[in-house]
Amino acid sequence: MEKIIRWGIVGAGNIANKFAEAMNHVSGAELVAVASRSEETGKAFAEKHHIGKLFVGYEEMAKSDMIDAVYIATPHPFHKPCAELFLNAKKHVLCEKPVCVNEKQAVALLTCAEENGVFLMEAMWTRFLPAIHEAVRVANSGEIGEIRSVSADFCYSSTPQEEAKIFDNAMAGGSLLDVGVYGLNFAAIVLGEHPESMVAVSDVADGVDCQTNVLLKYANGTTAHISSAINVQKPATGYIYGTKGYIEVPDFFGAQELIVHKGTEENRIRKPSIGEGFEEEIIESCQCIRAGKTQSDSMPMAESIRIMKQMDDIRKMIHLTYPFDA
Numbered sequence: 001m002e003k004i005i006r007w008g009i010v011g012a013g014n015i016a017n018k019f020a021e022a023m024n025h026v027s028g029a030e031l032v033a034v035a036s037r038s039e040e041t042g043k044a045f046a047e048k049h050h051i052g053k054l055f056v057g058y059e060e061m062a063k064s065d066m067i068d069a070v071y072i073a074t075p076h077p078f079h080k081p082c083a084e085l086f087l088n089a090k091k092h093v094l095c096e097k098p099v100c101v102n103e104k105q106a107v108a109l110l111t112c113a114e115e116n117g118v119f120l121m122e123a124m125w126t127r128f129l130p131a132i133h134e135a136v137r138v139a140n141s142g143e144i145g146e147i148r149s150v151s152a153d154f155c156y157s158s159t160p161q162e163e164a165k166i167f168d169n170a171m172a173g174g175s176l177l178d179v180g181v182y183g184l185n186f187a188a189i190v191l192g193e194h195p196e197s198m199v200a201v202s203d204v205a206d207g208v209d210c211q212t213n214v215l216l217k218y219a220n221g222t223t224a225h226i227s228s229a230i231n232v233q234k235p236a237t238g239y240i241y242g243t244k245g246y247i248e249v250p251d252f253f254g255a256q257e258l259i260v261h262k263g264t265e266e267n268r269i270r271k272p273s274i275g276e277g278f279e280e281e282i283i284e285s286c287q288c289i290r291a292g293k294t295q296s297d298s299m300p301m302a303e304s305i306r307i308m309k310q311m312d313d314i315r316k317m318i319h320l321t322y323p324f325d326a
Helices: 014-023 039-048 060-063 074-088 101-117 130-141 175-191 278-290 303-316
Strands: 005-010 029-036 053-056 069-072 094-096 120-123 147-157 197-205 208-219 223-229 230-233 237-242 246-250 257-262 265-270
Touching: 005 014, 005 208, 005 278, 014 029, 014 039, 014 278, 029 039, 029 147, 029 278, 039 053, 039 175, 039 237, 053 060, 053 246, 060 120, 069 074, 069 278, 074 094, 074 101, 094 175, 094 278, 120 230, 120 278, 120 303, 130 246, 130 257, 130 265, 147 175, 175 237, 175 303, 197 303, 208 230, 223 230, 230 237
Parallel strands: 005 029, 005 069, 029 053, 069 094, 094 120, 147 223
Antiparallel strands: 147 230, 147 237, 197 208, 208 223, 237 246, 246 257, 257 265
């Protein structure tokens, strides 16, 4: 009989709501607890999602033997301390992207997970989407020729009044860590190489990157262009360009389909996910935990650390620092 993995959610914000809803579509996983610093917020969350146990504060849930794994849904700067708390309590951890705010923190988290012998993965749902897998399969099949370039745009327009954290340097705000991380992952998924060089330009205001553009070049001459923004409205489309055609991936970060273009021909391929995309990463985490694995083959921490270093390097280029970089 399949072992039921008992989950707790750390934090009760918007992204946590989506994760809780996704748990309803995953067999072999049960959401049994939520931890929130606010009793009022946590109680409302628990009632909304029919969660049996509320912990006011994270420490008590870390000590509890009623959970096997946690999903970290706190703001960026709190990912590392929250994850460490649960890793040290021998709980498996799925941490919302970005896994940390810099490479140094991500390496420390991996060390902590290894020392405790528990599972750790960054919640990068794009890595597990059927449409992304199909796009890579088509690209590798030679159908559009030799792959020469990749691009991905994830830009939206907001204000400090709508999303204060995103415009706050002390909260590691800005477009790069919030949505640029998706584009960098898309390039890594498709090209699977370390770029040999990278340049970045950005509109930095009040300590956050409002709009950032990154150009990566690889050893074989292949290039990738990634853009992110919190003050620009733009289609979130990924492209894979070959010598005989190209693949268009609408809403690439949560892709449900792809369109293969060759000359005047278009082939639209639907590959929907189970829900919004959280389900696949929950399934992957549960399978790894049952198998006694401490890493996912599809989203290993080494890859999260590599992408984190890329973002560190980009921030150096655009002269953006956070209080916790030291």
